Amino acid sequence: MRSLMSAILRRAVPVVRNEAPARRDPAPTRWSYRYQRLMLTPVFRASVRIGLPALLLVFIAGAWFSNPANRAALAAQVETARDAIESRPEFMVTSLSISGADVAVAGAIKDLVGAEFDAIGVAFPVSSFNLDLPSLRERVTKLTAVEDAVVRVKPGGTLDIVVTERRPVAVWRHVDGVRLIDHEGEMIGMIAARSDRPDLPLIAGDGAKDRIGEALVLFAAAAPVQDRIRGLVRMGERRWDLVLDGGQRILLPTDNPVAALDRVMALHAAQDMLRRDVAVVDMRNGNRPTLRLNPMAVGVLQGASARISQ
Amino acid sequence: MRDLYESQRAMRNMRQAAMQRGVVAILDVGTSKIACLVLRFDGPDRFRENDSVGSMAGQSSFRVIGAATTRSRGVRFGEVEAMQETERAIRTAVQAAQKMANVRVDHVIACLSGASPRSYGLDGETNVEGSVVTDADIGSVLAACDVPDYGHGREVLHAQPVNFALDHRTGMADPRGQIGNKLTADLHLLTVDATAVQNILHCIKRCDLELAGLASSAYVSGISSLVEDEQELGAACIDMGGGTTGISVFLRKHMIYADAVRMGGDHVTADISMGLSVPMPTAERIKTFYGGVVATGMDDREAIEIGGDTGDWEHDRRTVSRAELIGIMRPRVEEILEEVRLRLDAAGFEYLPSQQIVLTGGGSQIPGLDGLASKILGQQVRLGRPLRVQGLPQAATGPAFSGAVGLTLFAAHPQDEWWDFEIPAERYPARSFKRAVKWFKDNW
Numbered sequence: 081m082r083s084l085m086s087a088i089l090r091r092a093v094p095v096v097r098n099e100a101p102a103r104r105d106p107a108p109t110r111w112s113y114r115y116q117r118l119m120l121t122p123v124f125r126a127s128v129r130i131g132l133p134a135l136l137l138v139f140i141a142g143a144w145f146s147n148p149a150n151r152a153a154l155a156a157q158v159e160t161a162r163d164a165i166e167s168r169p170e171f172m173v174t175s176l177s178i179s180g181a182d183v184a185v186a187g188a189i190k191d192l193v194g195a196e197f198d199a200i201g202v203a204f205p206v207s208s209f210n211l212d213l214p215s216l217r218e219r220v221t222k223l224t225a226v227e228d229a230v231v232r233v234k235p236g237g238t239l240d241i242v243v244t245e246r247r248p249v250a251v252w253r254h255v256d257g258v259r260l261i262d263h264e265g266e267m268i269g270m271i272a273a274r275s276d277r278p279d280l281p282l283i284a285g286d287g288a289k290d291r292i293g294e295a296l297v298l299f300a301a302a303a304p305v306q307d308r309i310r311g312l313v314r315m316g317e318r319r320w321d322l323v324l325d326g327g328q329r330i331l332l333p334t335d336n337p338v339a340a341l342d343r344v345m346a347l348h349a350a351q352d353m354l355r356r357d358v359a360v361v362d363m364r365n366g367n368r369p370t371l372r373l374n375p376m377a378v379g380v381l382q383g384a385s386a387r388i389s390q
Numbered sequence: 391m392r393d394l395y396e397s398q399r400a401m402r403n404m405r406q407a408a409m410q411r412g413v414v415a416i417l418d419v420g421t422s423k424i425a426c427l428v429l430r431f432d433g434p435d436r437f438r439e440n441d442s443v444g445s446m447a448g449q450s451s452f453r454v455i456g457a458a459t460t461r462s463r464g465v466r467f468g469e470v471e472a473m474q475e476t477e478r479a480i481r482t483a484v485q486a487a488q489k490m491a492n493v494r495v496d497h498v499i500a501c502l503s504g505a506s507p508r509s510y511g512l513d514g515e516t517n518v519e520g521s522v523v524t525d526a527d528i529g530s531v532l533a534a535c536d537v538p539d540y541g542h543g544r545e546v547l548h549a550q551p552v553n554f555a556l557d558h559r560t561g562m563a564d565p566r567g568q569i570g571n572k573l574t575a576d577l578h579l580l581t582v583d584a585t586a587v588q589n590i591l592h593c594i595k596r597c598d599l600e601l602a603g604l605a606s607s608a609y610v611s612g613i614s615s616l617v618e619d620e621q622e623l624g625a626a627c628i629d630m631g632g633g634t635t636g637i638s639v640f641l642r643k644h645m646i647y648a649d650a651v652r653m654g655g656d657h658v659t660a661d662i663s664m665g666l667s668v669p670m671p672t673a674e675r676i677k678t679f680y681g682g683v684v685a686t687g688m689d690d691r692e693a694i695e696i697g698g699d700t701g702d703w704e705h706d707r708r709t710v711s712r713a714e715l716i717g718i719m720r721p722r723v724e725e726i727l728e729e730v731r732l733r734l735d736a737a738g739f740e741y742l743p744s745q746q747i748v749l750t751g752g753g754s755q756i757p758g759l760d761g762l763a764s765k766i767l768g769q770q771v772r773l774g775r776p777l778r779v780q781g782l783p784q785a786a787t788g789p790a791f792s793g794a795v796g797l798t799l800f801a802a803h804p805q806d807e808w809w810d811f812e813i814p815a816e817r818y819p820a821r822s823f824k825r826a827v828k829w830f831k832d833n834w
Binding site for chain 1: 463478479481482484485488489492493494597598
């Protein structure tokens with residue numbers, strides 16, 4: 081007994097303490113400790129605060145959308161709301177205005193718009209949401225007489241089409257008639273006769289309209305004899321002939337025709353060459369410009385030379 | 391020695407990692423309470439160099455963002471006795487501190503108050519390779535210290551170089567870069583019981599925490615409660631804890647001796663409990679409210695209600711005069727102080743240039759203790775409180791927290807230890823290669 085007592089007494093302090101659990105011990109359990117540490121981990125915390133609600137939301141939305149009736153109802157609702165907005169008076173287009181086009185082109189454009197409306201099954205008044213302005217513009221621009229067009233819906237419900245028409249710069253004579261062409265070589269329309277547009281120069285020949293730019297430069301270079309010009313003829317899709325009245329021709333080379341024409345104009349200015357009885361001025365070989373005289377002039381020339389030789 | 395190096399290095403790396411993450415916890419596992427502080431390291435760039443504020447002894451680099459204290463369970467004499475109980479107590483403290491800091495803590499720096507520390511003074515001597523002392527020379531002089539046989543089952547806790555001497559000059563703090571031939575180093579080695587270390591390690595590991603540092607409680611309370619001149623000129627810090635009273639002696643800002651008396655405030659409480667036959671919590675309450683060590687005439691007339699809940703009116707209405715209480719407490723306090731005196735005498739404390747003694751720890755709050763201590767320990771006695779650190783709550787600024795506060799300073803500014811220097815390469819090939827390099831350097 082003594083030994084037991086001494087053993088206990090040596091440990092007197094903790095024994096007394098353990099017998100008196102005065103207050104509840106507020107130690108967290110192992111799991112609550114771990115849970116708190118987990119919740120203090122930034123990544124985990126963010127995933128709980130943001131990731132979990134987001135996941136829940138996605139799940140609920142997915143469950144709702146998995147029902148086809150719900151999907152259809154939502155689509156119908158969206159459609160109704162859309163219609164309600166689209167058919168408001170401020171979005172309705174009631175009239176068409178075309179500016180910058182002459183009567184014929186305007187009529188063509190009006191027909192075009194009508195066809196477009198028929199194609200999508202609408203008629204004035206039409207909601208501006210139903211109009212496909214880019215495609216309309218494309219179709220208007222495709223008209224031969226139209227170079228560019230601006231298609232827009234103006235406030236007040238007007239479909240406004242502003243057209244830039246192609247401006248004819250020359251008349252092109254071809255086998256089937258006389259046409260107007262613009263500076264890009266695009267054909268604009270037919271005219272009944274050359275004399276309808278005497279203000280425009282005439283070009284002819286195969287491939288003439290593809291080189292309209294060069295032709296215009298040549299016409300400009302031939303300005304000193306403008307009143308005598310009949311037209312430019314494309315020869316063999318290769319080079320130009322400048323035809324003056326009285327059948328006089330200036331044959332221009334393939335390369336650098338403008339310089340050659342300038343030379344001719346210089347000769348004409350200096351010696352009044354083109355007023356003389358010359359049938360052809362051949363500039364095809366730049367080193368050796370050649371004149372062909374009319375038969376009568378040839379005779380006069382031969383007589384004169386015989387006289388000189390006598 | 392190798393495994394000591396490696397384990398301590400691993401711990402230091404862990405501490406570095408904790409600093410990198412910016413959050414580290416301080417855990418002071420004592421006999422009467424467990425304190426946990428959570429530190430946030432802001433890095434050194436908070437104050438620029440030209441600021442007049444300065445780094446404030448390294449304190450500006452950290453801030454206490456969480457603090458919690460809980461009653462300790464299962465710890466006796468500063469050593470873990472009941473593992474589960476201690477683990478629960480640590481969990482309580484850490485959880486509360488984490489909650490206050492609102493941040494998760496993974497690394498913890500702990501201190502050991504008991505585990506019967508033992509101090510050794512070592513010295514080593516080596517010849518300097520080359521003319522200038524380098525890091526490698528310091529490593530080799532530390533390795534040249536002859537380690538005493540500190541016994542089986544003990545572990546080295548601190549091994550701090552405290553003094554370097556180069557040829558005839560001594561008292562150098564940092565001999566690197568100086569020119570000389572013979573380098574001598576003095577090393578202070580502190581060993582503790584390996585089992586106590588293992589137990590506390592296990593407790594911390596069971597709380598999912600990683601140990602990033604371990605220090606002696608006596609040492610860290612010395613850091614926090616001794617002021618600079620005391621550390622420089624020589625002083626002893628007496629940390630009167632619950633189960634142990636730690637002693638650390640400082641000279642030239644280095645700890646040169648540490649010991650622990652296995653008696654503390656809990657023994658005083660136990661004496662009261664036995665003397666007045668009251669339960670321990672009541673005894674503790676009486677001690678903290680009415681305790682003292684110097685009786686005056688007034689104390690005879692002051693009756694203290696002891697209380698009790700046996701139902702026996704006579705027993706439950708007992709009173710005791712304060713003089714009687716002091717009569718119970720004083721012998722035990724005297725015994726503790728005399729034991730401290732013995733330890734200091736054995737360590738040669740009287741040969742220090744200044745013999746300042748600083749009393750700190752929870753037990754130092756007994757009224758009149760400084761008067762009693764000056765009778766036993768010498769005239770230069772003062773009561774110390776820990777340094778103020780940033781963000782420390784008011785409740786944790788008392789002398790009972792000098793260990794915890796000292797650990798924060800220790801975490802921010804660890805002392806160079808033996809294992810911070812590279813152990814010299816002992817293997818022959820490395821040395822012969824070095825010799826070849828040296829030959830080339832000398833002859834070419």
